[in-house]
Amino acid sequence: xxxxxVAVVGAGVIGLSTALCITETCPNCSVTLxxxxxxxxxxxDVAAGMLIPHTYPDTPIHRQKQWFxxxxxxxxxxxxxxxxxxAGIHLVSGWQVFKSTPKEELPFWSxxxxxFRPMSEAELQKFxxxxxxxxxxxxxxxxPPYLLWLEKRLxxxxxxxxxxxxxxxWELRGEYDIVVNCTGMGAHQLVGDKQLFPVRGQVLKVHxxxxxxxxxxxxxxxxIYPGIHRVTLGGTRERGSWSLSPDPGTAQDIFDRxxxxxxxxxxxxxxxxxxxxxxxxxxxxxxREVLSQGGVKLPVVHxxxxxxxxxxxxxxxxxxxxxxxxxxxxxxxxSSSRAKL
Amino acid sequence: xxVAVIGAGVIGLSSALCIHEQFHGLxxxxxxxxxxxxxxxxxxxxxxxxxxxxxxxxxxxxQETLWNKETFDYLLGHLHSPAAKEMGLFLISGYNLFxxxxxxxxxxxxxxxxxxxxxxxxxxxxxxxxxxxxxxxMLEGRSYLPWLxxxxxxxxVKFFHKKVESFQELFAQGVDVVLxxxxxxxxxxxxxxxxxxxxxQIIKVLxxxxxxxxxxxxxKSGIxxxxxxxxxxxxxxxxGVYQHGNWSEENSAKDHKLIWDSCCRLLPAxxxxxxxxxxxxxxxxxxxxxxxxxxxxxxxLQAEVIHxxxxxxxxxxxxxxxAMAAARLFGSILQERKQPGSPPGPRL
Numbered sequence: 296x297x298x299x300x301v302a303v304v305g306a307g308v309i310g311l312s313t314a315l316c317i318t319e320t321c322p323n324c325s326v327t328l329x330x331x332x333x334x335x336x337x338x339x340d341v342a343a344g345m346l347i348p349h350t351y352p353d354t355p356i357h358r359q360k361q362w363f364x365x366x367x368x369x370x371x372x373x374x375x376x377x378x379x380x381x382a383g384i385h386l387v388s389g390w391q392v393f394k395s396t397p398k399e400e401l402p403f404w405s406x407x408x409x410x411f412r413p414m415s416e417a418e419l420q421k422f423x424x425x426x427x428x429x430x431x432x433x434x435x436x437x438x439p440p441y442l443l444w445l446e447k448r449l450x451x452x453x454x455x456x457x458x459x460x461x462x463x464x465w466e467l468r469g470e471y472d473i474v475v476n477c478t479g480m481g482a483h484q485l486v487g488d489k490q491l492f493p494v495r496g497q498v499l500k501v502h503x504x505x506x507x508x509x510x511x512x513x514x515x516x517x518x519i520y521p522g523i524h525r526v527t528l529g530g531t532r533e534r535g536s537w538s539l540s541p542d543p544g545t546a547q548d549i550f551d552r553x554x555x556x557x558x559x560x561x562x563x564x565x566x567x568x569x570x571x572x573x574x575x576x577x578x579x580x581x582x583r584e585v586l587s588q589g590g591v592k593l594p595v596v597h598x599x600x601x602x603x604x605x606x607x608x609x610x611x612x613x614x615x616x617x618x619x620x621x622x623x624x625x626x627x628x629x630s631s632s633r634a635k636l
Numbered sequence: 637x638x639v640a641v642i643g644a645g646v647i648g649l650s651s652a653l654c655i656h657e658q659f660h661g662l663x664x665x666x667x668x669x670x671x672x673x674x675x676x677x678x679x680x681x682x683x684x685x686x687x688x689x690x691x692x693x694x695x696x697x698x699q700e701t702l703w704n705k706e707t708f709d710y711l712l713g714h715l716h717s718p719a720a721k722e723m724g725l726f727l728i729s730g731y732n733l734f735x736x737x738x739x740x741x742x743x744x745x746x747x748x749x750x751x752x753x754x755x756x757x758x759x760x761x762x763x764x765x766x767x768x769x770x771x772x773x774m775l776e777g778r779s780y781l782p783w784l785x786x787x788x789x790x791x792x793v794k795f796f797h798k799k800v801e802s803f804q805e806l807f808a809q810g811v812d813v814v815l816x817x818x819x820x821x822x823x824x825x826x827x828x829x830x831x832x833x834x835x836x837q838i839i840k841v842l843x844x845x846x847x848x849x850x851x852x853x854x855x856k857s858g859i860x861x862x863x864x865x866x867x868x869x870x871x872x873x874x875x876g877v878y879q880h881g882n883w884s885e886e887n888s889a890k891d892h893k894l895i896w897d898s899c900c901r902l903l904p905a906x907x908x909x910x911x912x913x914x915x916x917x918x919x920x921x922x923x924x925x926x927x928x929x930x931x932x933x934x935x936x937l938q939a940e941v942i943h944x945x946x947x948x949x950x951x952x953x954x955x956x957x958x959a960m961a962a963a964r965l966f967g968s969i970l971q972e973r974k975q976p977g978s979p980p981g982p983r984l
Contacts, residue, residue: 379905385845388729505726505869507847523845562721
């Protein structure tokens with residue numbers, strides 16, 4: 296029985312991690328990655344890569360919790376290994392601060408991150424405009440290093456990666472047996488998903504190596520995330536905006552908001568603006584589908600729509616997508632053995 | 637009134653600044669001079685990583701704990717000032733690790749967010765069964781000392797690159813008060829068998845992914861004889877050597893290997909860190925800090941020395957509290973000499 300050919304479309308954190316998971320769970324498959332963009336030009340490259348989950352309104356919480364746990368656990372092991380710096384994974388501690396006490400004082404992920412606790416009065420003095428806060432330690436995936444490391448791991452399995460713009464999943468039918476759709480915002484066009492919408496995020500990446508903690512306003516709009524070489528300052532959440540051009544007025548506003556949380560940022564150097572479109576949905580689409588055209592079938596596994604929370608759940612959804620690919624394989628093998636009768 | 641400070645490490649410079657800040661307005665004739673054979677970046681203070689953290693136990697020395705607190709609070713108050721970056725001052729969090737239970741330290745309520753480590757956190761550090769997490773401060777000597785020097789220069793304080801051989805030498809030139817902040821070399825000015833070197837060696841590496849300090853403790857081998865990793869604003873310091881009585885300032889290959897191997901075992905990610913430097917220094921260790929006045933008779937003159945040395949491995953941690961105390965001692969000298977503008981005594 297010839298080995299099955301799986302095409303993964305998309306080379307952001309979701310595409311790369313899903314492809315890697317498939318090689319792990321389906322060793323008899325050949326996996327090929329197709330994407331029009333690779334690091335450093337993906338949406339993932341703009342993101343800070345902080346493991347602080349976004350809550351999807353329509354994905355069951357236990358599933359989001361499971362995805363986050365798997366992702367956290369996977370990355371924690373890398374951060375504590377010799378591969379950490381190459382993979383760009385490191386621990387970072389800090390504070391999430393609120394101007395008014397949130398309704399939900401214990402987020403669903405509080406027992407997955409490390410050392411989660413409310414901030415003391417003394418700690419809150421650093422944030423005079425905020426009256427409540429949470430302190431914890433979590434992980435950060437620095438991009439491009441993390442994507443490049445995933446690419447390297449994928450190549451080591453013998454998988455091929457090609458630059459190619461796929462305009463229709465059907466064009467892959469003859470060459471591949473199963474298609475995995477990890478196209479993020481691209482799914483809007485590629486599979487016509489009108490429930491997928493962009494939430495534009497502008498950030499600044501600055502040189503401020505004395506900033507060792509993350510600081511996040513609970514409203515999700517203002518944040519300071521220190522990475523290996525640069526600190527990401529954010530941000531914006533512009534629902535429905537497709538513009539990838541950085542706006543200087545927005546940049547100044549982000550800078551001002553971040554300086555009011557961390558005054559020492561006034562001394563930040565080498566400020567660069569970046570924009571990404573969060574591929575947002577009410578629930579992350581991790582789902583099997585069988586496309587059918589004139590009696591011909593094409594099994595598809597979707598894994599897209601992670602919005603603001605891609606890094607936080609990427610490994611968990613990649614595992615789930617790989618599992619769905621396994622189901623596609625069983626279905627194909629089942630029907631092929633029936634065909635032999 | 638001429639005041640000479642011997643020593644240009646963190647203790648000498650901060651003492652000079654406190655005295656000038658508090659008394660230059662009150663004593664119009666005040667002339668402050670700093671004498672040292674080493675200036676930044678060649679002082680002991682420059683080699684220190686700059687982490688604010690006292691030893692595990694203050695051995696009942698409450699005064700030192702109060703000076704530590706005064707220093708922490710002073711620095712915390714400057715955290716949001718525009719000077720913070722130039723001072724080399726920033727917040728840092730991290731881990732203290734132990735192989736056995738340890739009583740809470742004297743500084744647990746001075747630092748921010750002090751707590752015990754959770755079981756999941758301890759899993760990150762195999763071999764360690766207990767630990768603390770807290771947020772403290774970094775004050776990098778290679779920034780702080782130049783900042784202090786600039787503040788002093790702006791105030792008209794003069795600097796002299798000179799090895800002072802005796803207190804008498806300065807008094808003979810007309811100096812009225814000497815501040816002895818000579819650190820490890822205080823014994824050359826006045827014998828002090830209690831002052832001993834606590835030799836340390838560090839490796840400087842590039843490891844910008846390390847965002848926390850990690851200080852391990854081996855209660856049997858004593859403070860700082862166990863690996864530690866302290867990330868600065870530019871490079872990360874690896875250390876873990878404290879050799880009592882060893883005067884060598886040469887880097888030892890054996891110590892290098894010990895530090896490198898033990899730090900990489902502690903944080904495997906360090907295996908990929910690039911070594912960019914190495915340094916040895918002598919912590920000016922003493923059972924307690926010598927911070928006191930001494931009147932020296934020179935013929936028919938009474939000369940005053942204020943000693944401020946012996947801060948071991950916690951000089952940066954305690955410097956401001958000691959500098960303020962030294963300034964108070966100076967104030968008492970002024971009062972006794974009934975200098976115009978000195979703090980008023982009881983009216984007769």
